Amino acid sequence: MLTCTRCEIEKPETSEFFPLHNKKQNGLDSWCRECRSTYRSGIRRGHYRSMIDDKTLSFLIETTKECTICGSNDVLVVDHDHKTHKIRGMLCNRCNQGLGQFKDDPLLLEMARIYLLASEDDDESEEYIKIYGSDFVCEELSDV
Numbered sequence: 001m002l003t004c005t006r007c008e009i010e011k012p013e014t015s016e017f018f019p020l021h022n023k024k025q026n027g028l029d030s031w032c033r034e035c036r037s038t039y040r041s042g043i044r045r046g047h048y049r050s051m052i053d054d055k056t057l058s059f060l061i062e063t064t065k066e067c068t069i070c071g072s073n074d075v076l077v078v079d080h081d082h083k084t085h086k087i088r089g090m091l092c093n094r095c096n097q098g099l100g101q102f103k104d105d106p107l108l109l110e111m112a113r114i115y116l117l118a119s120e121d122d123d124e125s126e127e128y129i130k131i132y133g134s135d136f137v138c139e140e141l142s143d144v
Contacts, residue, residue: 001013002017002018002026002028004018004030004032004035005030005031006030006031006032006035006039007031007032007034009032013026014028015028016033017033018030018031018032018033019031019033019036051080051085051086052087056087057078057087060078060087060089060090061076061078061090064076064089064090067090067091067092068089068090068091068095069091069092069095070092070094070095072092072094072095074092074093074094075092075093076090076091076092077091077092077093077096079091079095079099081104083104
């Protein structure tokens with residue numbers, strides 16, 4: 001038997017009751033699974049507390065099964081606007097980090113899109129440049 005150092009309840013000393021921990025002599029965490037789970041949920045929830053209420057966040061997490069951008073079924077994270085602090089939806093890590101790398105700037109993402117299309121000699125990029133002109137591309141990039 002092992003006593004959880006957080007809730008102080010004695011439980012069987014198995015990985016069923018205590019998460020694995022490679023730095024501990026017995027290979028098990030000192031907090032039971034329930035305490036560790038509650039703690040992690042609290043940390044995660046604390047980050048969004050001022051942005052969204054518990055009921056709405058739970059609903060969003062439970063009902064969103066794929067990334068809103070790419071449709072991936074990978075683990076999803078809550079995406080939020082860093083300026084307004086509003087929740088935008090659920091994304092896979094890759095898409096969420098991609099938006100962050102582009103500083104959540106739609107213009108930068110559009111320029112990246114044009115860049116990729118142009119590298120494929122795509123007609124769409126030529127049409128875009130005809131409409132908005134190459135000055136737009138150079139002008140906007142110089143502002144970034």
